């Protein structure tokens with residue numbers, strides 16, 4: 001079945017993502033010479049975790065957890081997949097695609113602190129500060145953005161576009177309606193990619 005073409009403004013090209021992730025790896029390795037537990041929040045962090053783990057030069061365990069929203073309007077968050085690692089006494093780096101309201105990262109950091117993690121630093125590709133509801137301290141940040149909606153490199157719109165190798169700004173309303181999306185600025189040449 002064919003999917004509608006995707007038009008949007010490229011936010012970060014693949015090589016720009018690689019440099020950001022390399023910089024993350026160098027900083028995390030320098031800050032944590034004894035090693036870390038790299039905890040990815042599913043599913044948006046999958047690309048980041050896979051690439052970041054290979055840029056970390058200190059001992060690095062990799063683990064994942066998943067959260068799901070529930071309650072009126074999805075206003076509350078619960079753990080839907082737990083970690084396997086025991087984080088007590090260990091330095092943890094939480095890897096996430098984007099920090100928006102800050103609820104997700106705050107929940108995970110509180111959980112890790114309750115379990116006795118020695119530290120719980122946040123590493124995020126994107127930081128959308130204007131929409132923050134809870135203040136969160138972010139140690140490693142790729143790029144600050146505004147209100148725009150982003151897909152690719154793990155980030156989805158209704159479970160699509162996680163597999164794009166770059167980050168693209170899209171208009172969610174156009175994707176939802178199936179209408180031809182408006183494109184602004186640089187156009188991502190993603191029409192030819194399988195599944196798009």
Ligand code: IMP
Nearest residue numbers: 044099100101102103104149150155156
């Ligand atoms: P927070 O709890 O509001 O900070 O939500 C963060 C989560 O919302 C991220 O981990 C993403 O999965 C999702 N999210 C927020 N903004 C976007 C976006 O622009 N594109 C795709 N997913 C997003």
Ligand code: MG
Nearest residue numbers: 155156157158
């Ligand atoms: Mg999503």
